Amino acid sequence: MNLPGGHGFLLLLALFFALAAGLVGCFALLKRMVLASDVISHLALPGLGIAFLLKINPLVGGGATLFLGTLLVWQLQKKTGLTTDATIGVVFAAALAIGAAVTPREDLIEALFGELQHISLLGFILGLAATLFVVLSVFLLKDRLALSVFSPELAATIGVNVARIDLYFLLVFSLTVLVGLRFMGTLLASALIILPAATARQLTDKLSHFLLVSSITALVSVLAGFLFNALVFRLSTVGPAIVIFSALLFGLSLVRRRT
Amino acid sequence: MAHSILSVTKVKIAFGDRVVIQDLSFEAHAGDCLAVIGPNGSGKTVLLKALLNLIPYEGEIRWSPEARLGYVPQKIAADRQLPLRLRDLLEAKATVLKLSGTELDQVSSEVGLTRELLDTSIGHLSGGQFQKALIAFALLGQPNVLLFDEPTASLDELTEEHVYELLHSLQRDKGMTVILVSHDLSVVYRYANMVLCLSKGKPCMGPPKDILTPAMLEELYAAPARYYRHIED
Numbered sequence: 211m212n213l214p215g216g217h218g219f220l221l222l223l224a225l226f227f228a229l230a231a232g233l234v235g236c237f238a239l240l241k242r243m244v245l246a247s248d249v250i251s252h253l254a255l256p257g258l259g260i261a262f263l264l265k266i267n268p269l270v271g272g273g274a275t276l277f278l279g280t281l282l283v284w285q286l287q288k289k290t291g292l293t294t295d296a297t298i299g300v301v302f303a304a305a306l307a308i309g310a311a312v313t314p315r316e317d318l319i320e321a322l323f324g325e326l327q328h329i330s331l332l333g334f335i336l337g338l339a340a341t342l343f344v345v346l347s348v349f350l351l352k353d354r355l356a357l358s359v360f361s362p363e364l365a366a367t368i369g370v371n372v373a374r375i376d377l378y379f380l381l382v383f384s385l386t387v388l389v390g391l392r393f394m395g396t397l398l399a400s401a402l403i404i405l406p407a408a409t410a411r412q413l414t415d416k417l418s419h420f421l422l423v424s425s426i427t428a429l430v431s432v433l434a435g436f437l438f439n440a441l442v443f444r445l446s447t448v449g450p451a452i453v454i455f456s457a458l459l460f461g462l463s464l465v466r467r468r469t
Numbered sequence: 470m471a472h473s474i475l476s477v478t479k480v481k482i483a484f485g486d487r488v489v490i491q492d493l494s495f496e497a498h499a500g501d502c503l504a505v506i507g508p509n510g511s512g513k514t515v516l517l518k519a520l521l522n523l524i525p526y527e528g529e530i531r532w533s534p535e536a537r538l539g540y541v542p543q544k545i546a547a548d549r550q551l552p553l554r555l556r557d558l559l560e561a562k563a564t565v566l567k568l569s570g571t572e573l574d575q576v577s578s579e580v581g582l583t584r585e586l587l588d589t590s591i592g593h594l595s596g597g598q599f600q601k602a603l604i605a606f607a608l609l610g611q612p613n614v615l616l617f618d619e620p621t622a623s624l625d626e627l628t629e630e631h632v633y634e635l636l637h638s639l640q641r642d643k644g645m646t647v648i649l650v651s652h653d654l655s656v657v658y659r660y661a662n663m664v665l666c667l668s669k670g671k672p673c674m675g676p677p678k679d680i681l682t683p684a685m686l687e688e689l690y691a692a693p694a695r696y697y698r699h700i701e702d
Contacts, residue, residue: 353561367540415590420552
């Protein structure tokens with residue numbers, strides 16, 4: 211059953227996604243996993259392709275390969291000692307190749323860029339629950355995350371299980387990407403995680419302000435993106451407008467920092 | 470005599486085929502200031518990390534149940550550009566350990582961290598201030614054992630003096646056990662009551678006057694000990 215009200219519920223979910231993305235992005239930026247986050251969003255592509263082939267909910271397929279792929283990235287880094295960029299090189303190429311091979315041509319653009327569709331009640335509730343879970347997780351873990359970014363060694367001396375925190379964060383990150391796939395597609399889902407955080411980083415040296423400014427920037431980007439797309443672009447996906455607006459805000463933050 | 474707070478028995482630490490520490494046994498007692506000395510590569514830092522259970526080892530390292538450890542690392546590979554104020558960092562530890570709000574203020578005043586310093590971004594702290602910050606970080610949670618790894622490396626002499634005075638007052642006033650890695654033998658002589666020498670040969674341990682002899686030091690560092698001699702004009 212699709213929810214009534216045009217794209218109103220979709221916008222509401224997108225705003226919750228923005229809040230989650232703004233918060234998760236702060237720690238992704240601090241953990242220097244900006245490129246890794248791009249890979250993680252691409253991990254959904256093979257699953258989306260298989261779901262389109264089997265005519266099941268694309269987010270179920272995308273979510274399955276996203277989480278399996280995330281565990282693979284974590285294990286590769288932990289067990290092989292490969293650097294993050296090497297892991298990215300391997301997994302990114304494989305996921306994109308498999309995704310491109312299995313996704314039906316007519317669904318490829320939707321998989322890559324997302325599509326504005328009416329949302330079902332179940333989809334809305336699950337999306338809302340996922341974003342609330344992400345927001346809560348970041349608030350509960352923020353001190354452990356900050357300590358493990360500052361010094362994994364010092365964090366370990368006070369009982370923080372750094373490897374477990376890393377995995378948990380990757381999973382929370384993946385969950386955020388999964389919610390964003392609907393609006394942004396695999397190519398742009400991570401952009402709203404990284405750009406607002408990069409913008410906020412230009413403007414503050416205080417952790418709580420960093421989290422706040424990043425969240426607000428993400429919310430403003432989504433609102434402006436939806437509006438801009440409805441009035442100007444009129445595309446079937448809102449991702450490009452959101453990312454363009456988010457990049458614009460980043461540009462403004464550079465000007466603000468110089469002044 | 471104070472009771473044993475740390476007992477190390479036949480510890481071996483290796484990285485692949487490279488054995489760094491072999492067959493090391495010693496004890497530390499509550500209230501000791503135990504200095505760990507030895508040439509570069511003898512495993513001083515590695516030993517501290519094993520004592521903190523940060524790296525794998527063979528043998529046994531046993532802390533007494535009441536031991537609460539604080540650690541001040543030699544240098545920290547921390548990203549000083551992080552958007553963290555000193556207060557954020559200390560509050561993060563206080564939250565993880567579920568400490569009371571007053572403890573942070575108490576530790577800050579003990580170490581001499583002003584309100585202004587607490588509100589400074591960690592990237593803007595000087596070397597000495599950053600070292601004080603790490604000491605304050607270690608002191609949160611009321612540890613009774615402090616492990617210091619070259620706490621004054623890269624500090625100027627005056628700041629170094631301040632850090633050692635702070636260390637000494639903590640030990641004297643709170644009866645803390647201190648395990649100190651240092652290259653500075655004059656500091657070791659001033660503050661330590663026991664010295665553990667790590668070298669390629671057999672490790673040795675004893676009071677400074679027995680260990681810091683020219684013959685022992687020559688054997689330890691494989692070179693004659695040199696002292697500064699002031700020559701009057």
